[in-house]
Amino acid sequence: MSTPMPVNILMVDDQPGKLLSYEAILGPLGENLLKANSGREALEYLLRTDIAVVLMDVSMPDIDGFQLADMIREHPRFQKTAIIFISAVHLTDGDRIKGYERGAVDYISVPVIPELLRAKVTVFAELYRKTQQLEKLNRELEQRVAERTEALRESENQFRSLANSIPQLAWMADASGSIFWYNQRWYDYTGTTLDEVKGWGWDVVHHPDHLQQVTEKFRHSISTGEQWEDTFPLRGKDGNYRWFLSRAVPIQDVNGKIVRWFGTNTDITERKQAEEALIKSERLAAMGRLAGIIAHEINNPLEAISNAFYLLRDHPSLDEEARYYSKLAEEELARVAHITKQTLSFYRESQQAVAVSLSEVLDNVIELQSRRLQVNSIVLERQIETTGVVQGYAVELKQVFLNLIGNAIQAMPEGGRLRVRLVQSSDRRNGRPGVRVSIYDTGTGILPEHAKRIFEPFFSTKDAKGTGLGLWISKGIVQKYEGTIRFRSLRNGRVHGTCFSVFIPAVATTVPPTRAAMLVA
Amino acid sequence: MILCVDDEKNPLVLRKLVLERAGYEVITAGSGKEALEILSSRAVDLVLSDHLMPGMSGAELAKEIKNQNPQMPVVLISGVNDIPAEADVADAFVSKVEGPESLRRQVAAVLLEKTGDTGPPLGQ
Numbered sequence: 001m002s003t004p005m006p007v008n009i010l011m012v013d014d015q016p017g018k019l020l021s022y023e024a025i026l027g028p029l030g031e032n033l034l035k036a037n038s039g040r041e042a043l044e045y046l047l048r049t050d051i052a053v054v055l056m057d058v059s060m061p062d063i064d065g066f067q068l069a070d071m072i073r074e075h076p077r078f079q080k081t082a083i084i085f086i087s088a089v090h091l092t093d094g095d096r097i098k099g100y101e102r103g104a105v106d107y108i109s110v111p112v113i114p115e116l117l118r119a120k121v122t123v124f125a126e127l128y129r130k131t132q133q134l135e136k137l138n139r140e141l142e143q144r145v146a147e148r149t150e151a152l153r154e155s156e157n158q159f160r161s162l163a164n165s166i167p168q169l170a171w172m173a174d175a176s177g178s179i180f181w182y183n184q185r186w187y188d189y190t191g192t193t194l195d196e197v198k199g200w201g202w203d204v205v206h207h208p209d210h211l212q213q214v215t216e217k218f219r220h221s222i223s224t225g226e227q228w229e230d231t232f233p234l235r236g237k238d239g240n241y242r243w244f245l246s247r248a249v250p251i252q253d254v255n256g257k258i259v260r261w262f263g264t265n266t267d268i269t270e271r272k273q274a275e276e277a278l279i280k281s282e283r284l285a286a287m288g289r290l291a292g293i294i295a296h297e298i299n300n301p302l303e304a305i306s307n308a309f310y311l312l313r314d315h316p317s318l319d320e321e322a323r324y325y326s327k328l329a330e331e332e333l334a335r336v337a338h339i340t341k342q343t344l345s346f347y348r349e350s351q352q353a354v355a356v357s358l359s360e361v362l363d364n365v366i367e368l369q370s371r372r373l374q375v376n377s378i379v380l381e382r383q384i385e386t387t388g389v390v391q392g393y394a395v396e397l398k399q400v401f402l403n404l405i406g407n408a409i410q411a412m413p414e415g416g417r418l419r420v421r422l423v424q425s426s427d428r429r430n431g432r433p434g435v436r437v438s439i440y441d442t443g444t445g446i447l448p449e450h451a452k453r454i455f456e457p458f459f460s461t462k463d464a465k466g467t468g469l470g471l472w473i474s475k476g477i478v479q480k481y482e483g484t485i486r487f488r489s490l491r492n493g494r495v496h497g498t499c500f501s502v503f504i505p506a507v508a509t510t511v512p513p514t515r516a517a518m519l520v521a
Numbered sequence: 522m523i524l525c526v527d528d529e530k531n532p533l534v535l536r537k538l539v540l541e542r543a544g545y546e547v548i549t550a551g552s553g554k555e556a557l558e559i560l561s562s563r564a565v566d567l568v569l570s571d572h573l574m575p576g577m578s579g580a581e582l583a584k585e586i587k588n589q590n591p592q593m594p595v596v597l598i599s600g601v602n603d604i605p606a607e608a609d610v611a612d613a614f615v616s617k618v619e620g621p622e623s624l625r626r627q628v629a630a631v632l633l634e635k636t637g638d639t640g641p642p643l644g645q
Contacts, residue, residue, distance in 0.1 A: 295600070296573075296600045296601050297600075298600075299600025299601075299616075299617045299618050300529065300532060300600045300617065301532075302600075302617065302618060303532055303535075303536075303598075303600065303617035303618070303620075304529075304531050304532040304535045304536075306620050306621060307532075307535035307536060307538070307539045307621050308535050310539060310542075310620070310621040310622075311535070311538050311539060311542060334620075337618045337619075337620065340618050
């Protein structure tokens with residue numbers, strides 16, 4: 001009888017004759033038969049080799065079978081080794097139990113029946129073989145599991161480092177849309193923790209004006225499985241919102257079932273601002289060109305008419321009434337000329353921006369307006385705290401404050417207070433250093449319905465007196481300096497007035513030389 | 522003697538009348554080409570030309586005049602808002618919106634600077 005994988009059978013007996021007879025009985029099994037004459041010898045075998053079954057005589061001189069069994073069992077490696085006791089003496093029930101208590105597996109009594117011994121050894125040898133195979137299989141499985149786990153961990157690590165290296169914010173949601181993971185950039189940008197924003201908790205960084213629409217669209221994608229795309233602002237940890245283009249794709253298992261969503265948010269704030277600025281500057285440039293063309297077409301006949309009235313004014317044939325009409329016409333013509341001139345400032349400027357002191361500019365403007373201040377009983381409060389030097393063109397800057405101070409005076413026909421303030425300051429948007437000029441009046445204030453339109457061209461509240469271009473041109477000039485112009489106005493019974501605040505950076509990065517304020521506005 | 526150049530008839534005539542009122546003698550030309558022809562045969566103290574004209578522009582005319590006679594004072598007048606770079610060849614660039622008084626002053630200033638002429642005889 002051959003076996004695919006012989007196992008070791010250790011036979012222990014102090015009588016060599018008995019060992020020989022066991023050998024004869026078990027020989028046909030085809031296993032490796034090892035013979036030990038004593039318990040000590042048996043232990044040496046056990047330590048050296050893997051033993052499937054120990055066949056031992058209970059009564060031996062130095063170490064008896066039970067003692068040997070105890071020693072074997074103490075060793076962790078042999079705790080499950082099969083032991084068959086062979087007892088020559090009559091077995092009592094007590095001996096039997098004692099044997100079992102020591103973990104013995106079986107007994108054979110003398111006289112040994114060869115078939116029985118073979119059968120029992122065969123069972124244990126097979127059991128050992130099967131156990132070995134199982135253990136081997138188990139080890140292989142464990143090895144494979146370990147390898148796969150390692151591979152997964154590796155790919156997980158790769159994914160995470162990839163997800164953290166992309167410039168986008170990234171996240172994953174389960175099939176129901178509940179987010180369970182964000183990349184590091186998300187946390188860096190929003191300043192949140194996973195606990196705050198997991199699941200549907202991300203609503204805390206959304207702008208309230210957009211949240212409902214964003215949520216609806218996202219839920220729609222989750223329920224239909226369609227890719228998600230949306231554009232909305234997200235609040236950073238500094239409290240400022242930035243615009244993000246956001247996308248999410250469903251990840252499916254082999255059966256096509258959506259198991260999770262992978263999403264990104266790409267910061268498009270600068271792109272959006274650039275687009276808006278481009279549209280705005282294109283619109284302004286187009287308006288500037290249009291205004292230039294119109295003004296030119298007006299200027300030609302205007303010059304001729306002005307010349308005609310100039311010649312007519314003192315013509316000897318005119319009587320007093322005709323001269324009066326001529327004078328009225330000339331005055332009105334002067335207004336037309338004023339409009340086109342303001343639209344198309346004709347000043348030849350230096351080609352390079354130079355250091356301009358805003359305190360000098362303001363003093364100059366105040367000087368120009370001093371008569372009007374006096375006539376209208378307006379008290380001037382001058383709060384000039386700095387020389388306010390900026391790089392630029394004095395004429396343009398003068399134009400801005402002439403417009404603002406002129407407007408302030410016009411808002412106070414019954415008198416009031418005009419406060420002109422000049423301080424060192426910084427841009428509220430980016431902290432850039434510069435100068436802030438504030439013009440306060442105690443006038444009638446700006447009607448709320450006018451507030452949104454006052455910087456539009458040809459918008460005027462002064463009826464026939466204004467060109468409607470002053471603030472528009474002023475804003476254009478300020479923006480060219482990369483500055484800001486804002487206003488606040490109160491019309492609250494006794495408390496009323498307006499404050500225009502202009503910020504000009506100390507050094508603008510791009511102030512192109514200009515010839516006409518209009519074209520760059 | 523001032524040579525006034527403009528392609529538009531009414532503005533040309535009125536500008537001539539304003540200058541005559543100021544005491545100058547004025548002749549006119551309807552184009553740059555005509556102006557050059559006149560200059561080749563007559564003595565002129567100053568050329569006052571519109572800038573934007575069909576054919577030869579005021580700046581081109583000024584350049585041509587300066588080529589032939591660098592001493593000839595040339596004043597350009599225009600309704601455009603942007604001073605063209607090539608207009609630098611002229612001695613002055615006058616805006617149409619500034620009005621007749623301004624035109625008189627600038628013409629007088631250029632004549633004084635270029636020829637030492639202290640001004641026209643007083644007008645009638």
